[in-house]
Amino acid sequence: MxxxxxxxxxxxxxxxxxxxxxxxxxxxxxxxxxxxxxxxxxxxxxxxxxxxxxxxxxxxxxxxxxxxxxxxxxxxxxxxxxxxxxxxxxxxxxxxxxxxxxxxxxxxxxxxxQGFIEERVDRQLYSLADKRFLPDRYVEGICPVCGYPKARGDQCDNCGSLLDPLDLKEPYSVISGSRDLEVRDTRHLYLLQTKLAERIRAWVNTRQHWPTLARSIALKHLDEGLIDRGITRDLSWGVPVTRGGQPRTGMEGKVFYVxxxxxxxxxxxxxxxxxxxxxxxxxxxxxxxxxxxxxxxxxxxxxxxxxxxxxxxxxxxxxxxxxxxxxxxxxxxxxxxxxxxxxxxxxxxxxxxxxxxxLPADCWRWYLTSNSPEHSDSTFTFEQLVAAVNRDLADVLGNFVNRILKFCEGRFEGVVPAGGEPGPLEAKLCADVAGALADLTAQFEAIEVRKSAQALRALWVLGNEYLQEAAPWSAIKTDQVRAGVIVRTAVNLVGLYGRVSAPIIPFAAEAMRRAVGESSDMWPGVDISAELSRIPEGRALTTPPILFSKIEDTQVAAWSARFGAA
RNA sequence: GGGCCCGUAGCUCAAUGGUUAGAGCCGGCCGCUCAUAACGGUCUGGUUGUAGGUUCGAGUCCUACCGGGCCUACCA
Known part of the structure; x- marks a missing residue:
């Protein structure tokens, strides 16, 4: 552990x-x-x-x-x-x-x-009307480069020039609109990142498990050279600046930068x-x-x-x-x-x-996981949401759970059938589940979000494939015991799904476990035959309500209107 | 201006430089009838943005171009 x-x-x-x-x-x-x-x-x-x-x-x-x-x-x-x-x-x-x-x-x-902080005096715009210093994005004015009238204090959106708020012509407060501004001296603490750059670089180089996105951003900043950062602000809401537990002389009323x-x-x-x-x-x-x-x-x-x-x-x-x-x-x-x-x-x-x-939380959790903006930006659409909920959750998983529990209810009075031994189909199922579970485990372990969802779905599909091939509705006409084995196996599959689905859809997973009386929420082991024999013969089951309702077209239309999707 | 990423089937996405580029969805066909008209099987579908280059071999590496996106640090 x-x-x-x-x-x-x-x-x-x-x-x-x-x-x-x-x-x-x-x-x-x-x-x-x-x-x-x-x-x-x-x-x-x-x-x-x-x-x-x-x-x-x-x-x-x-x-x-x-x-x-x-x-x-x-x-x-x-x-x-x-x-x-x-x-x-x-x-x-x-x-x-x-x-x-x-x-x-x-x-x-x-x-x-350690010598990594020093005091510096800055000149910053102060708004008399707002009674506060203005962070650079809270100042707008005329761009000194191109004349654009709504340039922000840090950058002009029109020409892209990087600016200092003091460069703006006719500056005004974004907060109040007031033009009653003056330049005041203000004292701040600076973190001397320039002195720490090589230590940070050496540390970054020891990080073995960073994806390229993180590493390249870190190295880019290091390559371009870190700047010393002001770590205090002229605000009242924040952590007060102190030295040795006392208000810091000359910086009373200031707080650390968020x-x-x-x-x-x-x-x-x-x-x-x-x-x-x-x-x-x-x-x-x-x-x-x-x-x-x-x-x-x-x-x-x-x-x-x-x-x-x-x-x-x-x-x-x-x-x-x-x-x-x-x-x-x-x-x-x-x-x-x-x-x-x-x-x-x-x-x-x-x-x-x-x-x-x-929609219930699990629907969102499934959609946002299976369509995670993991490796590039992704776009939310109701179309994809409907596909994720109706196809994956309702049809593949929810319907599997429902069809087997209903069948058990109708033909075996809702009690896990006893007797009989697993056959070749059950052996194949075990092998398939073992492979799919190993893949799912590896994807979760690697924090591959989309692939985890894919692997989980693949595991759900195995249940439907098994039922289709084993066909308990046919077997029951000639061989009650054989049908019992199939039902018992499928019921155990519901319990297994209730455990492995929990990281992504915890609420439905709990409902599945409760339906078949599976008390463990721990990850299954590698002995799948044992894992599919946990629900004992003779246990009474409780068929839960439909796990996932389907989304109707009329709902999508209403939601699109409500949220302004176009 | 500088830097980074991406472009693969109608859609969303996969493919340590190495068999015939794969899945899911959509669509066609077949089967099943336990189940939320759900499920299973099967088929169609590709000039991997464009043009060159390196290599025995390129979706993958290099160059240019086209197209899209992101970052550029006191907005969290």
């Missing part, structure tokens, strides 16, 4: 996430966690809301709430909808926790002790878990306390790779302390929406809460 630490990118606090966020980090992380638990490994699956930063402040303001209240409420909503999707976190924390504040301040201290404290929350959330459960967080994160034996796997969208492959490692490695670093970095591409992107700010696409209003 090994220890596996799993984290998924922290969902930002400003509202329920859309299906793209789910597909690209939280769902695959959960599938992997469930699989590894079933394998008997000790798993710790950690996630949390990322609560700091300007967008949170603005969202709270728009909602008419103070930011703490807003975050309390949004955290609860995200935790609830995640649970309804079957996301089986061991802990769903909050980057606003006191544990994260303490740990973030600790990293700041040790990084400064990208500095957010990854640290992976560790802090584990501390939150430990404080709540009595667990040992050091065994997962400190290599001097056993974490060198842990396999650490991170899940994220491709936009997060730079921060996880370079920035966060700079924090960890620069501390000089024995922290665990990521072994496998699994990155995903985008799930698009009818030509464009899902957009939180524009409310475009399908969000997790409304998704559950129209």
């Amino acid at each position: 090994s220890k596996i630490l799993i984290t998924s990118a922290l969902p930002y606090i400003n509202g329920i996430k859309h299906l793209g966020n789910l597909a690209g980090s939280q769902l695959p992380a959960d599938v992997y966690a469930r699989f590894q638990r079933a394998r008997g490994n000790e798993v710790l699956a950690i996630c949390a809301t990322d609560e700091h930063g300007t967008p949170a402040e603005l969202a709270a303001q728009a909602a008419g709430q103070d930011v703490r209240t807003y975050c309390d409420e949004q955290h609860r909503l995200q935790a609830e909808v995640g649970a309804r999707f079957g996301l089986s976190w061991d802990w769903f924390g909050r980057s606003s926790s006191h544990q994260n504040a303490a740990l973030t301040q600790h990293f700041s201290d040790v990084l400064e002790d 990208w500095f404290d957010a990854p640290i929350e992976y560790i802090a959330a584990t501390q939150e878990w430990a404080d709540a459960t009595g667990g040992d967080w050091r065994a997962w994160w400190r290599t001097d306390a056993g974490a060198d034996q842990v396999r650490y796997v991170e899940f994220m969208g491709k936009d997060n790779v730079a921060f996880h492959s370079v920035s966060f490692p700079a924090t960890i490695l620069g501390s000089g302390e024995p922290w665990k670093t990521v072994d496998t970095l699994k990155a995903f591409n985008w799930l698009n929406w009818y030509g464009g992107k899902f957009s939180t700010s524009q409310g475009r696409g399908i969000f997790m809460d409304s998704a559950l209003e129209i």
